Amino acid sequence: MAKTVVLERKPLSLSERTYLPQILTGLKTTFTNMFKEKVTLQYPEEKPVLPPNYRGVPTLVKDPNGREKCVSCQLCEFVCPPKAIRITPGSVPEDHEDREHVEKAPQEFEINMLRCIYCGYCEEVCPEEAIFLQNEYSFSGYTRDEMINDKAKLYELGGTLPDDHYKWDKKKEAEEKGNPH
Amino acid sequence: MMLDAETLQLVGMKFLFALLMVGAVMTMAGYSVLAERKVSAWMQGRVGPNRTVLPYVQYIPILGPFLRGLGIFQPLADGLKFLFKEEIVPGHVNKLYYYMAPLVALVPALTTMTVLPFGEFFHDNGESFPLILADLEVGILFILAVSSLGVYGIVLAGWSSNSKYPFLGGIRSSAQMISYELAMGLSLLPVFLWVSEPGSGLSALSLTGIVASQAESTWLIIVQPVSALIFLIALFAETNRLPFDMPESETDLVGGFHTEYGSFKFGIFFVAEYAHIVVGSAIFTAIFLGGWHVFPWVADPWPENWLGSLLGVGCFLTKTVLLIFFFIWIRWTLPRFRYDQVMHLGWVRLLPLALVNLVFYVILVSWLDQPVATN
Numbered sequence: 001m002a003k004t005v006v007l008e009r010k011p012l013s014l015s016e017r018t019y020l021p022q023i024l025t026g027l028k029t030t031f032t033n034m035f036k037e038k039v040t041l042q043y044p045e046e047k048p049v050l051p052p053n054y055r056g057v058p059t060l061v062k063d064p065n066g067r068e069k070c071v072s073c074q075l076c077e078f079v080c081p082p083k084a085i086r087i088t089p090g091s092v093p094e095d096h097e098d099r100e101h102v103e104k105a106p107q108e109f110e111i112n113m114l115r116c117i118y119c120g121y122c123e124e125v126c127p128e129e130a131i132f133l134q135n136e137y138s139f140s141g142y143t144r145d146e147m148i149n150d151k152a153k154l155y156e157l158g159g160t161l162p163d164d165h166y167k168w169d170k171k172k173e174a175e176e177k178g179n180p181h
Numbered sequence: 182m183m184l185d186a187e188t189l190q191l192v193g194m195k196f197l198f199a200l201l202m203v204g205a206v207m208t209m210a211g212y213s214v215l216a217e218r219k220v221s222a223w224m225q226g227r228v229g230p231n232r233t234v235l236p237y238v239q240y241i242p243i244l245g246p247f248l249r250g251l252g253i254f255q256p257l258a259d260g261l262k263f264l265f266k267e268e269i270v271p272g273h274v275n276k277l278y279y280y281m282a283p284l285v286a287l288v289p290a291l292t293t294m295t296v297l298p299f300g301e302f303f304h305d306n307g308e309s310f311p312l313i314l315a316d317l318e319v320g321i322l323f324i325l326a327v328s329s330l331g332v333y334g335i336v337l338a339g340w341s342s343n344s345k346y347p348f349l350g351g352i353r354s355s356a357q358m359i360s361y362e363l364a365m366g367l368s369l370l371p372v373f374l375w376v377s378e379p380g381s382g383l384s385a386l387s388l389t390g391i392v393a394s395q396a397e398s399t400w401l402i403i404v405q406p407v408s409a410l411i412f413l414i415a416l417f418a419e420t421n422r423l424p425f426d427m428p429e430s431e432t433d434l435v436g437g438f439h440t441e442y443g444s445f446k447f448g449i450f451f452v453a454e455y456a457h458i459v460v461g462s463a464i465f466t467a468i469f470l471g472g473w474h475v476f477p478w479v480a481d482p483w484p485e486n487w488l489g490s491l492l493g494v495g496c497f498l499t500k501t502v503l504l505i506f507f508f509i510w511i512r513w514t515l516p517r518f519r520y521d522q523v524m525h526l527g528w529v530r531l532l533p534l535a536l537v538n539l540v541f542y543v544i545l546v547s548w549l550d551q552p553v554a555t556n
Binding site for chain 2 (some may be wrong): 023026027029030031033034035037038039042085167
C-alpha cells in the first residue's frame with residue numbers, strides 16, 4: 001500500500017501574496033503566445049490531411065476493368081446497424097460478355113446518408129471488396145431525397161480502386177480448365 | 182435674451198465638436214471590440230476574424246487582402262447585424278425599464294468624455310488651449326461622479342429582466358461598484374495633493390491641470406506607483422473587465438445582466454462597455470502617463486504649431502490604445518475572481534492600501550511643501 005504523505009506547504013512570501021510577480025509571468029506567457037505559429041486551418045481553402053484508414057461516405061467501387069464488383073449478397077444490408085442500406089437484387093444475363101460466371105448484381109442499391117453512422121461494418125463484411133468508406137466527408141443536400149445515394153451516385157462517388165484478386169477472372173479460368181470449383 | 186450670431190456660432194461649433202468626439206470614441210469602441218477578438222485569437226494560437234470585406238476592396242492588389250486578413254470591416258458587419266436582427270422582447274420583462282437600461286448604460290460612458298482633454302491647440306499668438314469639450318475646473322470629480330452612474334444601467338437591466346441570472350449580475354455589479362469606487366477615489370487624493378503644490382497655480386481637480394503638471398516633469402506613475410496601481414485595478418473593476426467580470430460572469434450567470442437582451446439593445450450594452458474602457462484608458466493616460474507629452478522630464482520635441490498639436494493628439498491616442506491593449510491582454514491572461522475574492526480584494530486589501538498610501542503622501546507632501554524658514 002502506498003502511504004499518503006502530507007506535504008507541508010511553505011508559507012507564501014510577501015511578493016507571492018501580492019500575486020503581482022505571478023501576474024507578470026502570466027502576461028509574459030500570453031504575450032509570447034501572440035507570436036507563435038497559428039494552428040487554425042482555413043477550412044474551405046485548406047483541407048485537413050486524412051489518415052489512411054479514414055471512414056468517409058460509403059461508396060461502391062468498380063474493379064480496374066470497369067466491372068461492378070457487387071454481387072448483391074446483401075450482407076452489408078444485413079449487418080448495417082442503422083439499416084441505412086437497401087438493396088434490390090438483380091441477376092446478370094448469362095451471355096453478358098464481361099461478367100461471365102457472375103450470377104447476380106444489384107438492380108438498385110441505396111444508402112440513406114441520413115441514417116448512415118459511418119461505422120464501416122459494410123466495408124468490413126463485404127466478401128467482394130465492393131463497398132468502401134472513402135475520403136469524402138462533407139456530404140450535404142437540401143432535401144431528404146437528395147441525401148439518399150442511389151446506385152449511379154454510389155459508383156460515381158466510388159470510382160475505381162485497384163484489385164488484388166480478380167476473383168471472377170480466376171473462376172472463369174478454372175472453369176475453362178474443367179475445374180469449376 | 183436675443184440669440185446673436187456669435188452665440189449661435191459658438192453653440193454650433195460646440196455641437197460639431199461634440200459630434201466629432203462621439204464619432205471618434207464610438208469608432209474606437211467599435212475597433213476595440215475587433216482588437217479584443219484579434220488579440221484573444223492571437224494569444225490562443227488562432228487567426229481571428231479575417232473574412233469580412235467590402236465589395237471591390239479585396240481586389241486592390243496588396244492592401245485589399247491585408248485589410249481583409251486584419252478584419253478591418255468586421256465592426257461594420259457586427260453593427261449592421263445588431264441593427265437588422267429580429268428584436269425579441271421577452272414577455273416577462275418590465276418594458277419601460279427594459280428599454281431604458283441600455284440607454285442608461287451608454288449615456289454616462291459618453292458623458293465622461295466631455296471633460297476629457299486629449300491634446301493642446303497652439304494659437305498663433307503663442308497661447309495654447311487644451312483640446313477638450315468642456316474644461317471643467319472639477320473634471321475629475323465630474324468623471325468619478327458620472328462614470329459610476331453607468332452601474333445603474335446594469336442594475337436596471339438586471340432588475341427589469343425579471344429573471345434570476347440578470348438579477349444576480351445586477352446585484353454583484355452594484356456591490357462591486359460601491360466597493361471599488363472608494364479605493365478609486367482614495368487613490369486619486371495623493372495625486373491632487375502632489376499636483377496642487379503651493380505656487381504652481383494649477384487646479385489639481387481639473388484634468389488639464391494634472392496633465393500640465395506633468396509637462397517637462399516626471400509622470401505621476403513614477404512618483405505615485407501605488408496610486409497608479411490601485412487606480413488601475415479599480416478601473417478594471419469599474420469597467421467590469423476581467424478579472425472583475427462580475428455582472429457578466431459567463432461561466433456561472435449565463436450572460437449576466439444582458440442574458441435577456443438581444444439585437445441592438447445588446448449592441449448598445451456592448452458598445453457602452455467598450456466606450457467605458459476607451460474613456461477609462463484615456464483618463465489613466467491623462468492622470469498618470471503624462472497625457473499628450475511624449476517623455477517624462479523632457480520637453481515635447483515638436484514645434485508649437487498645428488503640427489505639434491497633431492503630434493500631441495497622436496501621442497495621447499497611442500498611449501490610450503496601448504492601455505486598451507493592456508486591458509485586453511489582462512483579460513486573456515487572468516481567470517475571473519470569485520465573488521467573495523472580489524469583495525475581499527476591494528475591502529480588505531485595496532481600501533487599507535489606499536488609506537496608507539494617502540497618509541504616506543500627506544506626510545511626504547507636507548514635508549516637501551513646507552515653507553522655507555526665513556530667518
